[in-house]
Amino acid sequence: MxxxxxxxxxxxxxxxxxxxxxxxxxxxxxxxxxxEIGQAAPAFTLPDTYGKEHALEQYSGKWVVLExxxxxxxxxxxxxxxxxxxxxxxxxxxxxxxxxAVVSSAPGKQGxxxxxxxDARSAKEGSRATAVLLDPDGTVGHLYDxxxxxxxxxxxxxxxxxxxxxIDDVPSARVGDLQRATQLVDQALTELFAGKPVSVTTSxxxxxxxxxxx
Amino acid sequence: xxxxxxxxxxxxTLHSGWWLAAPSLLLALSRPGGIPGRSEALSAPAxxxxxxxxxxxxxxxxxxxxxxxxxxxxxxxxEGWHTYWRNPGDSGTPAILxxxxxxxxxxxxxxxxxxxxxxTPPLMSYAHTGRLMLLTDIAVPPDARxxxxxxxxxxxxxxVCREICLPAEVTRTLDVPVTADGGTPxxxxxxxxxxTRARLPMESxxxxxxxxxxxxxxxxxxxxxxxxxxxxxxxxxFVDDATALEHAVPQAPAWRDGSLHLALTRSAYNTDPxxxxxxxERTDGGGFDEAGTRAALALAVPVQKAAATPAASHQxxxxxxxxxxxxxxxxxxxxxxxxxxxxxxxxxxxxxxGEARRTRLHGVAFAAGVILSFLVLATTLxxxxxxGAEVGWGFQLQSxxxxxxxxxxxxxxxxxxxxxxxxxxxxxxxxxxxxxxxRYRGSFLTGVLAAVVATPCTAPFMGVAVGAALVRxxxxxxxxxxxxxMGMAVPYVVLSSWPGLLRRVPRPGAWMExxxxxxxxxxxAVSAWLVWVFGLQTGMDGAGAxxxxxxxxxxxxxxxxRWPAGTSTRRALVTSRAVASLALVAAGAAAWHGVRSEPAAxxxxxxxxxxxxxxxxxxxxxxxxxxxxxxxxxxxAWCISCQVNERLVLSDxxxxxxxxxxxxxxxKADWTRREPDITRALESFGRSGxxxxxxxxxxxxxxxxxxxxxxxxxxxxxxxxxxxxSGSSLADAGRSNGGL
Numbered sequence: 001m002x003x004x005x006x007x008x009x010x011x012x013x014x015x016x017x018x019x020x021x022x023x024x025x026x027x028x029x030x031x032x033x034x035x036e037i038g039q040a041a042p043a044f045t046l047p048d049t050y051g052k053e054h055a056l057e058q059y060s061g062k063w064v065v066l067e068x069x070x071x072x073x074x075x076x077x078x079x080x081x082x083x084x085x086x087x088x089x090x091x092x093x094x095x096x097x098x099x100x101a102v103v104s105s106a107p108g109k110q111g112x113x114x115x116x117x118x119d120a121r122s123a124k125e126g127s128r129a130t131a132v133l134l135d136p137d138g139t140v141g142h143l144y145d146x147x148x149x150x151x152x153x154x155x156x157x158x159x160x161x162x163x164x165x166x167i168d169d170v171p172s173a174r175v176g177d178l179q180r181a182t183q184l185v186d187q188a189l190t191e192l193f194a195g196k197p198v199s200v201t202t203s204x205x206x207x208x209x210x211x212x213x214x
Numbered sequence: 215x216x217x218x219x220x221x222x223x224x225x226x227t228l229h230s231g232w233w234l235a236a237p238s239l240l241l242a243l244s245r246p247g248g249i250p251g252r253s254e255a256l257s258a259p260a261x262x263x264x265x266x267x268x269x270x271x272x273x274x275x276x277x278x279x280x281x282x283x284x285x286x287x288x289x290x291x292x293e294g295w296h297t298y299w300r301n302p303g304d305s306g307t308p309a310i311l312x313x314x315x316x317x318x319x320x321x322x323x324x325x326x327x328x329x330x331x332x333x334t335p336p337l338m339s340y341a342h343t344g345r346l347m348l349l350t351d352i353a354v355p356p357d358a359r360x361x362x363x364x365x366x367x368x369x370x371x372x373x374v375c376r377e378i379c380l381p382a383e384v385t386r387t388l389d390v391p392v393t394a395d396g397g398t399p400x401x402x403x404x405x406x407x408x409x410t411r412a413r414l415p416m417e418s419x420x421x422x423x424x425x426x427x428x429x430x431x432x433x434x435x436x437x438x439x440x441x442x443x444x445x446x447x448x449x450x451x452f453v454d455d456a457t458a459l460e461h462a463v464p465q466a467p468a469w470r471d472g473s474l475h476l477a478l479t480r481s482a483y484n485t486d487p488x489x490x491x492x493x494x495e496r497t498d499g500g501g502f503d504e505a506g507t508r509a510a511l512a513l514a515v516p517v518q519k520a521a522a523t524p525a526a527s528h529q530x531x532x533x534x535x536x537x538x539x540x541x542x543x544x545x546x547x548x549x550x551x552x553x554x555x556x557x558x559x560x561x562x563x564x565x566x567x568g569e570a571r572r573t574r575l576h577g578v579a580f581a582a583g584v585i586l587s588f589l590v591l592a593t594t595l596x597x598x599x600x601x602g603a604e605v606g607w608g609f610q611l612q613s614x615x616x617x618x619x620x621x622x623x624x625x626x627x628x629x630x631x632x633x634x635x636x637x638x639x640x641x642x643x644x645x646x647x648x649x650x651x652x653r654y655r656g657s658f659l660t661g662v663l664a665a666v667v668a669t670p671c672t673a674p675f676m677g678v679a680v681g682a683a684l685v686r687x688x689x690x691x692x693x694x695x696x697x698x699x700m701g702m703a704v705p706y707v708v709l710s711s712w713p714g715l716l717r718r719v720p721r722p723g724a725w726m727e728x729x730x731x732x733x734x735x736x737x738x739a740v741s742a743w744l745v746w747v748f749g750l751q752t753g754m755d756g757a758g759a760x761x762x763x764x765x766x767x768x769x770x771x772x773x774x775x776r777w778p779a780g781t782s783t784r785r786a787l788v789t790s791r792a793v794a795s796l797a798l799v800a801a802g803a804a805a806w807h808g809v810r811s812e813p814a815a816x817x818x819x820x821x822x823x824x825x826x827x828x829x830x831x832x833x834x835x836x837x838x839x840x841x842x843x844x845x846x847x848x849x850x851a852w853c854i855s856c857q858v859n860e861r862l863v864l865s866d867x868x869x870x871x872x873x874x875x876x877x878x879x880x881x882k883a884d885w886t887r888r889e890p891d892i893t894r895a896l897e898s899f900g901r902s903g904x905x906x907x908x909x910x911x912x913x914x915x916x917x918x919x920x921x922x923x924x925x926x927x928x929x930x931x932x933x934x935x936x937x938x939x940s941g942s943s944l945a946d947a948g949r950s951n952g953g954l
Contacts, residue, residue, distance in 0.1 A: 148305045214335070
């Protein structure tokens, strides 16, 4: 009767299997690559305009903001000419936040500059970013699924992604629209620094397409 | 690129010096223009419309007071440059139009023609190239004075992009004379306006669509109108909402079950919208209209709430599985399981005298039979679904052949109980199973039988869960059906495992024979009901043939039972078996004749007699447009819950009076023969079975209310009262009752 007794577990085992199968299917469903809120932000290492390497993990213990940048994009111009992004850069780097602007424009495409020219342009635009990182082959841009300039990411001291999306919530290239816009990166950082939950963790990034190598 | 010379007679261009300048500055920098067809002059360095030109043109030369006319912002883009659609895709922004009109004039929304796809991997843009005409209807006030002219002012901003994006900002004015007999189209522009209108999404209520959440995003299901037999799979769906979808992921359009399916991929910025309205485009050169010229179709796409969102899919799946399990438990109490339940009780009574372990093993064998049957049925359903037939759960009883077979089977079991033949032997023989341990197999087969007979009951009880199972991936659907089976089987395992409970079952004795004989009658009753169902499916001839079949089967059973093996002479045995075989062959022929019978038209319409109108596609919408509330009873002859509700509640005088008092149009959707229209209507509520009761308020915009599967007069009257009171936001209450 031993074999028959073990038979008693068949329905239970079958049930367990049935519960287990669908969830594993859902988990392996092909989704778009890219970072997820609440998950570890993808690790990367990129050189800045001085050739110095910046690895995300070296900023463990600090807040990091990633900003996708193309100075010649009208949307980026809106936020630099108005002083909106430089102002936020100053405000938060003063509080110890690492603000990294990433340029994924391919050589020959809009927004790409040689390191020296990039520095000159950053000075002219009044950038207060910690560093401008060069990603001419788009590796890190694709890793973060960066779509537009600007496209923003906020990473906490544990390396977990806490915000991604637009710089604010009014998609336009008009300076005048800044007045009615909520600055979502600033809001997220303010809430995080106050120990509150982030009220908007994702928003649609808006701007010019990132000028990747085609 | 086309350079049409159709500029307005008189217009003025206003140029801004710098695109970021304040609008007030623009006026100061204005300069007159106005030579029709002059395009080269607009490409100066200070041009506010880089790589493009923009004009404001009217379709008519003059306008009549109280009329509506159409104007267009005509944007001509240089070769290789584009400007964005209302959903720009992954980057960019659409044109923004701001009107300044004389008092009393009103501008309608921008009418966007369907866009083009401009892929820049990994991104996708939805945009326009060449000539874009953005049409806007302008309403002229009735008190506009003939002889005057109306000055329309438009300031517009749009992006002009190729590799890079350049902002364009224009301010245009257009003076339109008002005349008493105005409204004559300007022949010079007729072609351009007609060409643009051909590219506007066609509005058609004949096409229905909904989006069903899937792990990766949505299954967009588009139901074509009746008679649409075009099966080209060249379609693309442009969603209006820029945040909901991954625009660059291919949509894999395919026809399944008579509907067009597109796989839409959820974007990381999706905020679970309630609708995914957009534009469906045919990309094979054909059209949605008879002439084949309208390649774009406007689609209203509600997102179904029955299934889970991927973010919560594990949790939601667990909930659905729990519901499935609970539903399985409840199945034991349903009327069509009852005969089998009683059959099984007999088994318990029989085994109670034996060893506890053996009793438990019978319970487990029964459970295995139930679960396995549910899985086999689910697999069959999935296979049939894949094969493209429009079927729903309960499909076994929609097939007359299955009804006839079940009817005969239950009749034979009834004969066994009545003592005409030995029950155990006949059950085993019917299933073609012999073997060394027939009793475990018997329990297993009883489990199989219980599952099959339970099928019509799962639909009313498990509408939501089964609906979800049908739209989910196959593995999840199997999980749901497996849990249904486990829920149904668990009481038997428990009962057989706890000897204490079994001891409450009366001891074996003479009463058992009495009970067994009495149990023949539930079997005959179900058999008789199945004859009635069969009659509805195949008509009076069919029912007659099935009754003849039953008589022949009864005769064969009697012949076998009267001369049992072992006690009869060899001659009697051979003769009786030969006669029984002949009778069975004749019975089979009769059943075959019955299955092939078609009902007379009247027999189906009898079901929908009285105040009830038969269901037709578009009927509900048409009635609501006329301001009438509609109640739809989704029903089937083989659905016992439906019959109970119809006889006890929907025929109730108070309910009928309440329907009459409120002018409710009563519609009966009879799914006995699985009409595809009704299948689609059920699907639109995320259901795949009956009963389903839907009360539509007269306001076409209001949400229909779903009533629970088990109706009472109170529920119906309350729903009618609530509709009178507010007519909205009742759907939630309906759902919470209508589930389990």
